[in-house]
Amino acid sequence: MTRPLVSVVVPNYNYAASLELCLRAMREQTYRPIELIMVDDGSTDDSVAVAERLGVRVVHTGRNMGVAGARNIGAARTRGEILVFVDSDVAAYPDAVEVAVGMLAENPRLGAVCSIHDPEPLIRDSLVEEYRALQYYYWTASSEGPISFLFPALVAMRRSVFDEVGPFNTRLRETEEVDYGHRLTQRYDMVLTTAMRSRHDHDDRLFTLLRKLFRRGRARVPLYARRKRFARGFETSNRAGGSLAALAAVVTLPAVALGPAGAVLPVLALAVSILADLGMYRFVLRRRGPLFLLYYGTVHFVVNVTIAAGVVAGVAQWFCSARFRRLYDSELLVRPSATGEATT
Incomplete structure (x- = not known):
């Protein structure tokens, strides 16, 4: 055959x-x-x-x-x-x-x-x-x-x-x-x-990774706003919540100046962010040990904050820009041809 x-x-x-x-x-x-x-x-x-x-x-x-x-x-x-x-x-x-x-x-x-x-x-x-x-x-x-x-x-x-x-x-x-x-x-x-x-x-560079994740988080907003649900697999609602919790931990950090009571908010937000991906942290601990896990957790917190910041920026742009809201309109697609823009 x-x-x-x-x-x-x-x-x-x-x-x-x-x-x-x-x-x-x-x-x-x-x-x-x-x-x-x-x-x-x-x-x-x-x-x-x-x-x-x-x-x-x-x-x-x-x-x-x-x-x-x-x-x-x-x-x-x-x-x-x-x-x-x-x-x-x-x-x-x-x-x-x-x-x-x-x-x-x-x-x-x-x-x-x-x-x-x-x-x-x-x-x-x-x-x-x-x-x-x-x-x-x-x-x-x-x-x-x-x-x-x-x-x-x-x-x-x-x-x-x-x-x-x-x-x-x-x-x-x-x-x-x-x-x-x-x-x-x-x-x-x-x-x-x-x-x-x-x-x-x-x-292999943190800034390059963060810039990419910020842009992706921002650009996903019009599609998810239209679908009114997350994609199946990878970007789950649980992980989205973890990213938002990480951003909340940063935003509420100044409350620590108010004393122990004020520290509850950022600590709670950080705990929620960690729990959202607890299985992943266990996986890294088993594979690479506690010292690398400390580094890993720090980088992942920054990544989560960046993703959430991108989403917040996307929400703001969605409200302000009709063009941005139409980013995923299928009628704007152009079908390529074998003799189109390509050259050999």
């Missing part, structure tokens, strides 16, 4: 440091047949040279469009029955594509299969990256199963599903995955699974 062609699309912008690991991992997949392309989104480093040295076909966006636009162009320039999107800072395990294709074949209602990254980063650069790898792993692994929140760093779907759901929203630079997951799960199921494994080169 002829196996379906799998088209692997690797969007890339200045990730030469991890790109070779990503492309080599896709070249070493146990599944065949595969076509592999790297869509370069205006990189200024030697990413293109890395891909060409490995014999990987390169497609250029012509201008920096963001990862959503790069994925759309890649999908339009390939011909496989199955699409696999893998970010250029992710290295898939050799059987990742094989597993995903098998799961899609077994269940016609399954629209997409998303990978769970290992708790160890692809490239060990800093303690911040160690934190992020553990935090991201726990939040995803504890959400394993049916989800409505797309994880596009490594995801497989039928081309027919992609064509039906439509392209990624190129107006969204930070939250295209939440929007796409919402649209896809209106018609199909979607799962997150540890059977499809990978490693991720997470952000």
